[in-house]
Amino acid sequence: MSLLDKESKKVEYAMMKRQKKFSIYVRKIPTLVIGSYNDQCVILQAVKDNAKIHTAELKIVDSVCHDMMLDPDWRNIADLIFKFIEKTIDKKSGDNYNDNYVSTQAHQGGE
DSSP states (O other): OOSOOHHHHHHHHHHHHTTHHHHTTTTTSOOEEEEETTOSSSOHHHHHHHHHHTTOEEEEESSOOSSGGGSTTHHHHHHHHHHHHHHHHHHHTTTHHHHHHHHHHHHTTOO
């Protein structure tokens, strides 16, 4: 027996819409929203609305499940995220990334 029914989706969507009030403060933070046509947990319109509310970049993938990091195609998702981070770093901080990475590694006892 499933604990989710049709009303559960309505509640989930209503909760996401409440985020509008808070998103005005975080619009300057680069954000990536990834959705899937194969997601059985969140409807695609909710994903699109969430991206719009947060002025986020939206990527829709074809055949990945809701738990994208557990999907057999997780590397494709990781590549999307990596490319987004690279693009964001190039726009925002330029060469500072390498200095930050080295200092973070040294602080964590790495290289």
